[in-house]
Amino acid sequence: MTILEATGVSKYFGGLKAVENVDLTARPGEIVSIIGPNGAGKTTFFNCLTGIYPLTHGRIRFKDRDIANHKPHVITRHGIARTFQNVRLFGEMTALENVMVGAYCRTRAGILHTLVRTPFSRREDGGTAARALELLQFVGLAGHADSWARNLPYGYQRRLEIARALATQPELLLLDEPAAGMNPQEVGAVTELIGRIRDRGITVILIEHHMKVVTGISDRIAVLDYGEKIAEGTPKEVCCNPKVIQAYLGKTYEDAPAT
Amino acid sequence: MKRFRPLLWLLWCLIIAAPLVFVGLEYEWGKGLWNATLRTDRLRFLVSDIPAWVGGHWLDVIGVLVFLGAVVGFLKLWQLTAWVQWRGEVETRTRGRVRQAGAMIVVILILTLSCRHLADTQIEWGVMVCTYILLALGLNLIVGMTGLLVLGYAGFVAVGAYTFAVLHQQFGLSLWLAFLPAALVGGLTGFLLGLPSLRLRGDYLAIVTLGFGETVRFLIKNLVGEQSIIISRPARVPSLMSENAAWRWLFPDGLTRLKTELWVAVALVVLSIWLIRNLTHSRIGRAWIAIREDETAAAAMGIPTVRLKLLAFTLSAIWAAVGGVFFVAHNTSANPEMFGFGESVLILSMVVLGGMGSGPGPIVGAIVLYLLPEVLRERFPVLISYRPMIVGGLMVAMMIFRPQGLVGSLRRKIELKEEQP
Structure with missing residues (x-):
């Protein structure tokens, strides 16, 4: 039972592969987080889901309906809503x-x-x-x-x-860094708000850098790096994944190839 | 330094403007030479024209100032009620509506009672002001609310005007029956022009509409001809009420053509104000403003942006067409040169001067920009040659001191001021 099923989503800007072959599914009532370093393609992926960018290739199914490359307002009417990374009121x-x-x-x-x-x-x-x-x-x-x-x-x-x-x-809410630039108190309040949104029966996909928010409420986490998905799983699994640590912190000195 | 900035501007004006004004260049064909002379006689407008005018007509000057102040003050009060801002509470909204209705009734009462004493020129002014108010209101829908710059509005006006003129010439269609076909043709033109061009944003759209305005003019020249079409209309309208005593008091010399026109024009303006107010406070009006503020975000919030822009375009064209019908009916002739780029700019200036996106703004803009030159022509014929200078200076002063327009909202002022570092 999935509400959203994105398979092989790719978006190229000329030669730049902003998003490459990303799969993501969400089950109803779930909170899924997408994390990754800056420029990993998280927001581009959101823009693909909401129809702001046309896909280079890939398929997006929402409630068993193909919505890839639909106009943004049509997708919103189907039940996907979003917020923006830089507030656009x-x-x-x-x-x-x-x-x-x-x-x-x-x-x-x-x-x-x-x-x-x-x-x-x-x-x-x-x-x-x-x-x-x-x-x-x-x-x-x-x-x-x-x-x-x-x-x-x-x-x-x-x-x-x-x-x-x-x-x-909406039945699916895409939040693009809802806690960006907030102090710890406000971060707590936003986390609580996201929980309450889930309690309304709305599925949430979240892009976030605050690990406290991500690990606190996510059911699953997907990690993007250079446009590709490098890991997915529960918060615990993802945090211990060596690939993830490498993407965030770089290789250790011993692992680095000799120059 | 900041204290001397006005002086610096004055210096700038002297450097740029003084040679243009005070140096006369003449080419002497016999000698093959440019001959430059110092034209100090052009100082006349400062030393003799204006002082003489002010000295001779100081009562008129005060009158004009009081009139302008009254207009702005009246609409300011009106705006404060509930036109521009939509408050969530039902209570303030109803109160605002009552006050607005009251203001309307007062205007209509004053008009009714003064109708008896109005001279023909003044009625003529009234009709033209109402026509321009119609046009400015229509343009404000698209420029002020939806945020699309249209530079060829006179093109739409011409479409309506010529629909009427041609139908009148061919079939003798009267003014009253012409509104519907003109609105239909105008709306269709707006729709068809909008279909391809509304995918463009900002400056590109402005250029397309600029081209459209000129195209219509030349199309008419080729299809209909450059000569004016004369529209003949009866000088007096028969009335069933002519035996009624009150009616006879109101219209001592019967219902003349001008007086009927004034009443129809006022009715059209009142109707437009009501319709546009309804639109502003509806889901469609909100969607338009959302598109103006941030088109991408609006689309992501489920607003079909192209369809709504098309709607704004079509409605705006309908208003233009209705205004156009009235324009030529009042003028009793239609000529392609009446709908040039200057006309588009004039209507746009009315919207900008009054305040883009505000409800009463275009009304004030139309009143000021139409009446000011007319009053000048009528009362101070000396000054009429300075009309472009006065209007230009007024616009420059507006952009410096009130960029949001005469009755524009405060928020726009904040926004516009923010952009200057």
Whole structure:
């Protein structure tokens, strides 16, 4: 039983093999982490999953449906949502509006309905606002619904991005370094938040450098290096894997080839 | 150093502008020489024209200032209610809506009561201002809200205008029946132009639309001809109410063509404001703003960006077409030269001057940029030759002191100021 099944995903930029032949599966309700040194191709892999980059080759199946090379908004409607490594909120909108934008693909009022603001569109809009408030509460931003997104502190912006992604009602959530640049307290809060998202029945795939977050909540970890998957397994297995240690810390002096 | 910066700018102006203004170059064919003369007589505008004008018309000057202040103040108050910002709480929203409706009613009441006393020129101004408000509102949909720079808006205006003009010439179609076909043709043009070009971003789109605006003009010249199409319309509109006493008080000399036009124009503007307000606060309006803020993130949040940009383009073209119909109907003639690049720039300036992306911004922009030259022409004919200088100076001053536009939101100001180190 898998919800996401990526096989042989490759993305080349000209001669550069950013992602090469990566397999990854996720089971419903699981938290899978992707780790790896900078430039290992983790974010590129996310961009392939969400349709921002077309695949060079490979297959991606989501809920037994082939979604490789679909348009980003189609993939989001199928139930995959994401956040970005460098926060990409809609700065000139309030926090609430940001979350409401996420609900676009789950609402239906067309142009004629919205032009004359029919009772249908009004009711739908009210529902969207209520759900968005609920999500803001869920990520702990209830008091900031009316603040401009660009004025929020950095940590709040990250949470707001998660709320916005959740508003698309995903079954699979891709988080790109949700704890980047946070202090230990905030890191703890984000870890707890990810746990609560999983408890809602949402599968989470996580890119993260904070090993405390990764080992704390992941069911499985995949390690990328130079675009290839070099290891996969439970946190314990991966941490002891010599290949992983080598990728992060380099070879020991004795192992190095003589020069 | 910073304290002397204005002086430095003055120096810069002297170095750049003074030779242009005060040196007269003439080519003497007989001698085959360039002849340079110092044209101190051009100082006239400083030493005699403007002082004479201010001295002779100081009441008018104060009047214009008070009028501009009143317009900006009124719309500022309106904006403070709930136009630009959508507050989550239902309470403030309803209150805002009540206040806006109140503001509308006041405007309509003032118009109704003053209609009796308005001179024909003033009614003419009113009609033209309303036309430009329509056009600016339509352009704001795409430039301000969706963030796509369109430089050929007059092309869409021309499509609507000529749909009406040709139908009128061929079949004698009246103004009232022309709105629907013009809107259809305009919307279709916008849709068809948007299909290929909306895959472009930023500057590239601007260039495509710039080309489109010029193409339409030349297409019309080739298809319809360079001569004007005359649109004949009755000078008086028969009315069922003409025996009514109140009606007779309001319209002592019957319902003239100009007065009907003014009322239709006001109705169209009010309708547009309502429709656009609804759009702004709907899922579609939010999606447009999201595309403006970050197109990639918007797509990743499930927004079909191309489809929504196409929608904005089409709607904007429909507004242009309706405005165009009104434009030529009021003008009673249509000529391709009426829809040149200058017209596109004028409408874009209205949007920028008033405040891109804000609700009342384009309205203020249209009022100021249309009425200012007209008032100048009417009241201070001396100054009309300085019109480009005044408008240009106004735009430069705006970009320095209020880059967000007259009634633009504060957030845009912050954003624009941030970009300067």
